[in-house]
Amino acid sequence: MERKEWPLWEIFVRSKNGLDHKHCGSVHATDARMALQVARDVYTRRQEGVSIWAVKASDIVASDPDAKPELFDPAEDKIYRHPTFYKLPDEVDHM
Amino acid sequence: MGAQMTMQTTPEHLEYVLRLGDAALIHGQRLSEWCGHAPVLEEDMAMANMALDLIGQARLLLTHAGKLEGQGRDEDALAFLRHEGQYRNPTLCEMPNTDFAHTIVKAFLLGSFNLLLWERLGGSGDAELAAIAAKSLKEARYHAEHTGDWVIRLGDGTEESHRRAQAALDVLWPYTNELFAPNATDDAVSAAGIGPAWAELAAEWEAAVLPVLKAATLTVPARTPFQSYGKFGRHSEYMGHLLAHMQHLPRSFPGATW
Amino acid sequence: MYTQALDIPGQQPKGKPDAVENAAYQAEFDARIDAGATIEAKDWMPEAYRKTLIRQISQHAHSEIVGMLPEGNWISRAPSLKRKAILLAKVQDEGGHGLYLYAAAETLGVSRDELTEALLSGKAKYSSIFNYPTLNWADVGVIGWLVDGAAIMNQIPLCKCSYGPYARAMVRVCKEESFHQRQGYDALLAMMGGTEAQREMVQDAVNRWWWPSLMMFGPHDADSPNSGQSMRWGIKRISNDDLRQKFVDATVPQAEVLGVTLPDPDLTWNEDRGHYDFGTIDWDEFWNVVNGHGQCNVDRLATRVKAWEDGAWVREAAIAHAEKQAAREKAAA
Numbered sequence: 001m002e003r004k005e006w007p008l009w010e011i012f013v014r015s016k017n018g019l020d021h022k023h024c025g026s027v028h029a030t031d032a033r034m035a036l037q038v039a040r041d042v043y044t045r046r047q048e049g050v051s052i053w054a055v056k057a058s059d060i061v062a063s064d065p066d067a068k069p070e071l072f073d074p075a076e077d078k079i080y081r082h083p084t085f086y087k088l089p090d091e092v093d094h095m
Numbered sequence: 096m097g098a099q100m101t102m103q104t105t106p107e108h109l110e111y112v113l114r115l116g117d118a119a120l121i122h123g124q125r126l127s128e129w130c131g132h133a134p135v136l137e138e139d140m141a142m143a144n145m146a147l148d149l150i151g152q153a154r155l156l157l158t159h160a161g162k163l164e165g166q167g168r169d170e171d172a173l174a175f176l177r178h179e180g181q182y183r184n185p186t187l188c189e190m191p192n193t194d195f196a197h198t199i200v201k202a203f204l205l206g207s208f209n210l211l212l213w214e215r216l217g218g219s220g221d222a223e224l225a226a227i228a229a230k231s232l233k234e235a236r237y238h239a240e241h242t243g244d245w246v247i248r249l250g251d252g253t254e255e256s257h258r259r260a261q262a263a264l265d266v267l268w269p270y271t272n273e274l275f276a277p278n279a280t281d282d283a284v285s286a287a288g289i290g291p292a293w294a295e296l297a298a299e300w301e302a303a304v305l306p307v308l309k310a311a312t313l314t315v316p317a318r319t320p321f322q323s324y325g326k327f328g329r330h331s332e333y334m335g336h337l338l339a340h341m342q343h344l345p346r347s348f349p350g351a352t353w
Numbered sequence: 354m355y356t357q358a359l360d361i362p363g364q365q366p367k368g369k370p371d372a373v374e375n376a377a378y379q380a381e382f383d384a385r386i387d388a389g390a391t392i393e394a395k396d397w398m399p400e401a402y403r404k405t406l407i408r409q410i411s412q413h414a415h416s417e418i419v420g421m422l423p424e425g426n427w428i429s430r431a432p433s434l435k436r437k438a439i440l441l442a443k444v445q446d447e448g449g450h451g452l453y454l455y456a457a458a459e460t461l462g463v464s465r466d467e468l469t470e471a472l473l474s475g476k477a478k479y480s481s482i483f484n485y486p487t488l489n490w491a492d493v494g495v496i497g498w499l500v501d502g503a504a505i506m507n508q509i510p511l512c513k514c515s516y517g518p519y520a521r522a523m524v525r526v527c528k529e530e531s532f533h534q535r536q537g538y539d540a541l542l543a544m545m546g547g548t549e550a551q552r553e554m555v556q557d558a559v560n561r562w563w564w565p566s567l568m569m570f571g572p573h574d575a576d577s578p579n580s581g582q583s584m585r586w587g588i589k590r591i592s593n594d595d596l597r598q599k600f601v602d603a604t605v606p607q608a609e610v611l612g613v614t615l616p617d618p619d620l621t622w623n624e625d626r627g628h629y630d631f632g633t634i635d636w637d638e639f640w641n642v643v644n645g646h647g648q649c650n651v652d653r654l655a656t657r658v659k660a661w662e663d664g665a666w667v668r669e670a671a672i673a674h675a676e677k678q679a680a681r682e683k684a685a686a
Contacts, residue, residue, distance in 0.1 A: 004672050005466045006135070008459065025522065026456040027137055028465065030248070030675040037241050038137035041144045042452055045445075046529070065395045120434075127428050127437070130444050131421035132656070134664025136452050136465075139421075143445035147438060154434045171433045195667045251677060252670025259666070344432035344490055351547050353432040353490075353540070 008057040009035040011042075013049040021053050029054075104163045107283035110183060111290060112163060112224065113173070114280075114326050115212075116156030117184035119231075120174055121334075122205055123149030124341055128192055141241060145202065148234040155227045162223075175345040179328075179335055186325030187270040189334045196259040199245045201267050206238035207303045208274055211296045220288035243307045250311025257312065264313050269321035274300075276322065375399075386587055391517040394460035402586055403461055405579075408477075409588060410458040410519055411468045416480035417451035418472075419653050423487045424496055432490060439536050440493060446529050453522040460518045473658050481639070482569050484647030491544055491551075491558035497537015499559075499566040499604065505530050506600045507570065515587030538607065545612050552612075559608075560616045567631070568639045570597035601629050 006028035012021035024043050029035035035054035043049065063071055079085050088095060126146035133139035157170040187205060192198045213235050216228035249260040274293055281292035308315055323331065345351070378397040385392065392398055421444050428444060431437035455465045471477035482500055487493065508530065511523040544551040571577060571593040583589035591599075601620075608615050619632035641647065 004669075005464055006668065006672065024525075025453050026459065027452070028135065029137065030671040031678070033244055034137075034671070037237075037244070038141060041140040042137065042449055045144070045442075045449065062395065065393070065397070124429065127441050130428055130441060131418075131425040131448070132660040132663075134660070134667035136418070136448055136455070138667075139448045140445060140452070143441055143448070147441055147445070150434060150438045150441065154438070157434075174434050175432075195664065248671045248674040249667070252672075252674040253666065255666045256670030256673070340429050343430050348432075348548065348550055351432075351551055353436055353543055353547075 006030050009039070009054045010057050010060060011035075011039040012053040012055070013039075013043055014051040015048055016050055021051065024048075026057060027054075104165070105283060105287065107280045108221070108287065108289055109160060109163045110280045111284045112156060112160045112221075114183035114185075115224075116153050116160050116173070117182045118188050118205075119149045119156060120153035121182070121184040121188040121337065122202075123147075123153060124337060125189065125192060126198070126202065129198065134195055142198075145234075145238050145241070148231075148238070152227065152231050152234070155230075159223050159227065171345065175342045179330060179338055181328060182330065182334070182338075183326050183328065185270070185273050186323035186331050186334075187267060187273065189325065189331055189337055190267060190270065191333050193263070193266075194259055196249055196256070196263040197267065199242050199249060200260060200263040202238060203242035203246045203307070204267060204271055204304065206235055206242050207307075208271075208296065208300050209235040210239045211299055211303070212291070212293070215291040215296070219290050221290075224289065239303075246307055246313075247311045250308070250313045260311065261313055264308070265316055268316045269319055270323050272318070272321060273323045273326060276326075278327070386515055386585070389587070390515075391520065392515050393517045401582075402588075405583065405586070406516055406519065406588060407458055407461050407463050407468075409583075410454055410461075410522075411463075411471065412478050412480075414451045414454035414458060414468065415472045415477055416483065417447045417454060419479045419483045419657060421447045421451075422653055422656055423483055423485070423649070424493050426487050427490060427493050430490070431493075436540060439540075443497070443533055443536060446533065450526045450529070453525055454519075457516075457518040457522040469661065473654070473661055475645075475654065478643070480569065481642040481647060482565050483653060484642050484649045485561065485565055486649050488561070489554045489558060491541065491554040492562070494537045494540035494544065494555070495558040495562045497533050497535075498541060498607070499537075499562050500569070501530060501533040501537060502604065503566045503569045503600050505534060506596050506603075510590035510596075511588075513587075513590060519588070538611070541611055541613075555611075556613055559613045563616050564634065564638075565642075567597060567601070567634055570594070570600065572636070572639075598628050601631050605629050 007030065008026050009029055010026050011024055013024050014021045027035060027038045027042055029038055032054060036052055039052050039054055040049075044052070075081075123146045126142055126149065129142040130139065130146070133142055153174065154170050157173040161168040161170065161173055187201060190197065190201055210232070213228045213232035217225055217232060219225040219228060246260065249256040251257070275297040277292065277294045281294065284290050285292040285295070305315065325331070325334070344353075375397070379399060382392070382396075382398060382402075392402075424440060424447075425444050428437065428441050431440050455468060458468060459465060468477070472479065487496070505527065508523055508527055512520055512527055514520045514523070541555050544555050574580060574592045574594045577593055580589060580592060584592075605615065605620065617632045619630060621630050622628075623630045642650070645651075
């Protein structure tokens, strides 16, 4: 039989309710149930999680690192989007 | 010792708790043998997790048994310093890890059984046992699910995996007779409201197990008169070797603490 | 667990510097490294950097996996249920560390199967420390205390290494590793407080593991040709000799508390240096074990090969079932 590798899944764990799922690594698994089970065994042995997402690595669409300038630099001069841009009188500056 | 007992301990009650503790201990010991040797790293992690759950259950149960007994024996005295004939685990627990299919089929048959057992024991009149059951139930759920999925993968996988899974089932299935064999201990414990007679669980267990075996395209062997007697202290030849290994250190250095 | 210095001479990657064809990228890469920035998986990187990382991370991962075996040798014989559970959890953690690290290596465009093949064929190295046998129960404790202790020294700097996925895996590894060292020391404390026979076991284990633990930091800096480049790239942060000294300095007082003798008559406090002086490491032994002539080299590899080969049908079955299942779902749709 030809040798095939088990598909790679990226694993995201929510450490407690109220927080985002955070990427923590990957596992190999042949189906989604297995991916969730082994992710639990691999990444939550010390109560690190309350919820797990498993995403097939091949299904992830990522931005191109070479496109960083056009994707992210244009935000650089939009400083008026940040609250600190606005200088208000001291009495109301906690706004 | 024994001071925490709120109900009068009968020999049957003690025997029953010992059986539960030994079943967890010996099954866990076998599963732990995979650590470092599993077919894939992810499964190495899973096997070790199940073994850890079972060893944890064994510690609680044997500690509890020691208290029920009231003779000052702790979990280790019971785990390591009894003779083979004093262990009460069903024979199925001690069956060797012949290959991954044997381990998976065995862990599935036992896991499905434990799931039902812990569900019932959650309502035990023995409060300590009920508390252990509540914890163990969650673990057994995962064991039954994880191994059940694997039974299906192996049975419905390749020709070789099907053959191996079927061979494992053929070898192990007869040992499940023992789980449901009626006996006086169970009758007494059931009557006292401590736990179910295991025979009562037979129908429910089959209802849980058969659909998985079917999905795995495995043929369920016909019931035969085969009987094993591990839970009465008469074990398979495998047991002595397992114990020789497991007991070696505490027996070689009496009185040492570790 | 861990690594010995992962820069064994003779394994220098062959990739030529890409500076010529990729001058602009190279300049940007260098600037980022110099600025202490993190390189991520999809970023451009020089081929030699990528290859060095693959080699280092995979050696590290292999070490974790092979490292399960010496201690795993005692799981079925652990002398109490508590110690059995601790040891099993610990060895399982090593498997987890291997897994995190393989995952980090995979971000560099190499598959876990390829890396496994390299290990099993003997092409890839793993830490030589695991080619020593575990002969009594105290070995388990001493591995935790000394071997994991040495590993932690090696590993903590890697949490800040320049390659993001490796650094993040190491953060996770290091968090778990301190449990490993502490449980080992705790097991030894219990034995030292026990019977004479138990104390003898501990001393015997310390005698056998002390020097190999010092060797884990790798050759002297002067004999470690790859170190310069790795330092430059920020995938090695502290030199072999500096880490080794740090380890000795930290360990001597721990040995005193424990009540064991470290097997080195030259071990003395040097007031001027503010460090412990220690004896000469037997580098012939080190190279012999690295080159395959340790007591357990053959067994360790054979055990891994057997696990992999015995598991082939299982891995194939899971794929076959998933494919059948997918086909059935497609047909039903």
